[in-house]
Amino acid sequence: DERPNNAQAWPELMPKLMTIVVDGSQAVGLRADALWAVKELLSSAWQIMVANTQQTLGVLKACFSAPSEAVRCYAGQLLCELIDQLERKEDRSNFVVLVEDLCGTLKTLAESADNAQVNALLQSLQGTPALADFLKDCFGTHLLPLLSTIAKSHKEEDTQRLALEAMVSLAEGKPKAFAKVPNFIQATLEVCITFLCRLDDDLDSWAAEDDDSAEDEENYTNGKEVIDRLCKCMKANDRLPQIMEMLKPAIAGLFQVGGWKETVAGLAVLSTIVEYIEDEEMVVQMLGAIKAQLKASSPRVRHAAWSALAQFSEDHSETVTSESWAAELLPEFLAGLDDPCERVLSRGMEAFQFYGSEAERELLEPYVQGMMEKLGQKLQGASLPIQKKTITYIAVLAGQMEDGFAVYYPPLMPVLKQLVQSLLHKSEERTLLGKTFECISLLAAAVG
Numbered sequence: 001d002e003r004p005n006n007a008q009a010w011p012e013l014m015p016k017l018m019t020i021v022v023d024g025s026q027a028v029g030l031r032a033d034a035l036w037a038v039k040e041l042l043s044s045a046w047q048i049m050v051a052n053t054q055q056t057l058g059v060l061k062a063c064f065s066a067p068s069e070a071v072r073c074y075a076g077q078l079l080c081e082l083i084d085q086l087e088r089k090e091d092r093s094n095f096v097v098l099v100e101d102l103c104g105t106l107k108t109l110a111e112s113a114d115n116a117q118v119n120a121l122l123q124s125l126q127g128t129p130a131l132a133d134f135l136k137d138c139f140g141t142h143l144l145p146l147l148s149t150i151a152k153s154h155k156e157e158d159t160q161r162l163a164l165e166a167m168v169s170l171a172e173g174k175p176k177a178f179a180k181v182p183n184f185i186q187a188t189l190e191v192c193i194t195f196l197c198r199l200d201d202d203l204d205s206w207a208a209e210d211d212d213s214a215e216d217e218e219n220y221t222n223g224k225e226v227i228d229r230l231c232k233c234m235k236a237n238d239r240l241p242q243i244m245e246m247l248k249p250a251i252a253g254l255f256q257v258g259g260w261k262e263t264v265a266g267l268a269v270l271s272t273i274v275e276y277i278e279d280e281e282m283v284v285q286m287l288g289a290i291k292a293q294l295k296a297s298s299p300r301v302r303h304a305a306w307s308a309l310a311q312f313s314e315d316h317s318e319t320v321t322s323e324s325w326a327a328e329l330l331p332e333f334l335a336g337l338d339d340p341c342e343r344v345l346s347r348g349m350e351a352f353q354f355y356g357s358e359a360e361r362e363l364l365e366p367y368v369q370g371m372m373e374k375l376g377q378k379l380q381g382a383s384l385p386i387q388k389k390t391i392t393y394i395a396v397l398a399g400q401m402e403d404g405f406a407v408y409y410p411p412l413m414p415v416l417k418q419l420v421q422s423l424l425h426k427s428e429e430r431t432l433l434g435k436t437f438e439c440i441s442l443l444a445a446a447v448g
Contacts, residue, residue, distance in 0.1 A: 064101035122162035132173030195223030196265035260298035271308035
C-alpha cells in the first residue's frame, strides 16, 4: 500500500493537471477538463492524492469556491470518487472538512436553471459502503435535509429520483448506521409517499391505455421500488420493525385523506411491504383495507386494489384463499368481471390468475357458473386483450375444477374452435392462439 508523492511513469502529469485546476486565470472549460481528467485517473492515482492530503484539500477547497458550476460539480464528483477509493477510515476522515463545501455545491447546483450538473453530482453521491461510512455522522444534519428538499420539490423529475436514489443507496451501503441517523427512515419514506401520490390527473387518458403499453409514471414506480429496497436492506440488518412502525400511521393517514391519489398510494405501500409481513393478524387487517377499495368509484383505486390483491395472493396465498376470505373475495372477483373500465377489468382478471391458481376446488365451485356465463360473453364480444385474459381465466378454472369443469365442454368448445379459426392466419396473435389451444387441452382433460 505505497503512497508515492507522484506518478512514476509520467511524473509531470499530475502536477500539471493540478496547476491548471487551481489557476483562476485559465479558461473555465480547461479547468473543468483538467479536474475531470484527475477524477478519471483516480483509480490509479488516489495514492498520490492521499500522500499529498493537504495539497488535495487545498485544490478541492479552491474548486468548491470557483464561480464555474462545472468546476464545482467536478470537485464534488472528485471528492466522492476519491472517498470510494479509500479503504482506510483514517484516510477518509481527513476529508470530512469538505462535507459542508460539498453540500453547498449541491444546493447551488440544484437551484441552477440547468439540471445537468446537479444530476451528475447526485449520481456520484449514490452510496458505496466507503462513501456511506464517510457521510454517516454528518448526513442527518447536512445532506438529509438537502436531498429531501431536492427529491420533493426540484422542478425536474429525473433530478428528484436521483436525490432519492442517493438517500436509499447510502442506506444500502451502511444499513445499521443509517438506521440510527435521526429522521433518516422517516424522511426517506416521506419522499417515497410523495412520489406515489404524483399521478396523472387525466383519468380518461389513463383508462384508454392498457398496462402493457401505458407510459410509465416513473416517480410512482420509483417510490414503490425504494420502499422495497429500504425494507429489504433493513430486514437483513434486523431493522425492519423500525420501518413498519413508521409506515403504520403513514398508511392510515393516506386512507383517511380519502382522495383517489392518496388511496392509490396507500394501496401501493401495502402491496410493496406485504412480502415482509409475517404477522397473520396484520395481513388480515391489510386485506380488509384492500377489499374495501375493490368497488371504489375511481378506476385507478380499483386498479390499485386488484394489483394489491394479486400481490397478496402471491405472498400470503394460504391466508387469502382460506375459507373465510374466499367467501369474501370470490364474490368480488365475480362482480369485477362487470367493471366498465377495460383496464381495471384486465387487472382484476390478472389478479384471478394468482388467486384462482391457489384456491381450493370446493371454494371455487359455487362461483364457477356465474363466472363462466360472463367469460363466455367476453370470448365472443370483447376486445382481443380481454379475450386473452378470458382464455387464461378459463384455463385457471379448468385446471382447478378438473372433472368438475366437464359440464362446460359442450357450450365452450364451439366458441374456442371458432376463435382458433379466426386466429390461424394472424401471426400477430400467436400468443392468443397458444392460450386458446392450452384452454382446449384443459377442457379435453376435464371430460377425459
